Amino acid sequence: MRIVCPFCGERELGEFTYLGDAKPKRPAADAGEDAVYDYVYLRDNVAGPMTEHWYHGGGCRAWLKVTRNTLTHEISAVEPAAGAGAAKVGA
Amino acid sequence: MAEFSWDVRSPLDRALIAGSYGAQGDAGVSLTEIRNFDLVQVMARRGKAGEMAKAAQARVGMAAPETPKAVDTADATLIWSGPEQFLVLSKGGRHSIEALGSVFAGSALLSDQSHARALISISGDKARTMLAKLSSIDLHPDVFGVGAAAATSMDHTSVTLWRGKDLADGQAVFNLLVFATFAESLWHTILDSAAEYGVTVGHSEELA
Numbered sequence: 001m002r003i004v005c006p007f008c009g010e011r012e013l014g015e016f017t018y019l020g021d022a023k024p025k026r027p028a029a030d031a032g033e034d035a036v037y038d039y040v041y042l043r044d045n046v047a048g049p050m051t052e053h054w055y056h057g058g059g060c061r062a063w064l065k066v067t068r069n070t071l072t073h074e075i076s077a078v079e080p081a082a083g084a085g086a087a088k089v090g091a
Numbered sequence: 092m093a094e095f096s097w098d099v100r101s102p103l104d105r106a107l108i109a110g111s112y113g114a115q116g117d118a119g120v121s122l123t124e125i126r127n128f129d130l131v132q133v134m135a136r137r138g139k140a141g142e143m144a145k146a147a148q149a150r151v152g153m154a155a156p157e158t159p160k161a162v163d164t165a166d167a168t169l170i171w172s173g174p175e176q177f178l179v180l181s182k183g184g185r186h187s188i189e190a191l192g193s194v195f196a197g198s199a200l201l202s203d204q205s206h207a208r209a210l211i212s213i214s215g216d217k218a219r220t221m222l223a224k225l226s227s228i229d230l231h232p233d234v235f236g237v238g239a240a241a242a243t244s245m246d247h248t249s250v251t252l253w254r255g256k257d258l259a260d261g262q263a264v265f266n267l268l269v270f271a272t273f274a275e276s277l278w279h280t281i282l283d284s285a286a287e288y289g290v291t292v293g294h295s296e297e298l299a
Contacts, residue, residue, distance in 0.1 A: 060173035
């Protein structure tokens with residue numbers, strides 16, 4: 001598997017580290033225990049396209065948001081994660 | 092009590108012994124460690140990439156690379172190292188962290204890497220063939236020309252790789268910056284990979 005880093009170009013999988021689902025958003029401070037429990041522990045088991053965070057630690061050290069089909073490993077989109085490259089993308 | 096005596100020496104001081112290694116005959120690979128350089132990491136403050144670029148332009152007369160490239164100025168090389176960050180490589184304190192501090196004040200964060208990296212310059216007829224064993228980067232001249240750079244990994248070790256100016260005889264030069272503590276390990280890997288082509292090993296104080 002290869003990932004096309006938006007900063008470096010096409011690189012082998014070994015340069016990247018997988019974090020996991022990019023969908024969970026940190027709940028507000030007053031959101032309650034259930035929302036926090038959901039955010040910390042519960043994950044969807046997606047069969048199909050999924051957005052994930054990957055870290056290009058063996059290269060430019062940027063965090064990436066990768067859309068990958070978990071059934072075929074086909075990668076349909078790669079973009080910088082929020083905050084990558086200091087100012088390139090918004091939240 | 093013993094007095095500490097700090098002895099500044101290269102991270103490859105023990106591993107590098109100048110001479111010829113591997114296959115006999117004309118050496119296919121030449122390895123030169125460059126010593127005593129100034130290296131500063133420059134990273135833009137959030138939202139200040141434009142100001143950082145202007146500051147770099149004013150200081151060295153060259154825009155900092157925004158894509159994986161290395162650009163030579165009169166007395167420094169600017170090497171892309173990631174989004175909105177680059178390395179300044181120079182000699183003799185002209186662009187040391189002390190000299191650059193005021194230049195990038197307010198626009199970028201600086202970190203002195205002069206003694207944190209080892210710089211290895213690789214050339215020779217078989218340099219590309221040897222590097223192909225270690226790197227997954229396409230180093231074909233059409234793809235990785237003079238001034239091309241990459242933040243990548245070799246032998247599971249993060250490196251900054253860029254192509255310097257060709258030698259007078261037209262041979263390509265590949266420069267490699269590696270973390271000081273990983274330098275010895277990578278050096279042995281490079282030497283082993285190059286042995287079948289014959290290797291000349293040395294060190295220099297001159298930037299390639």
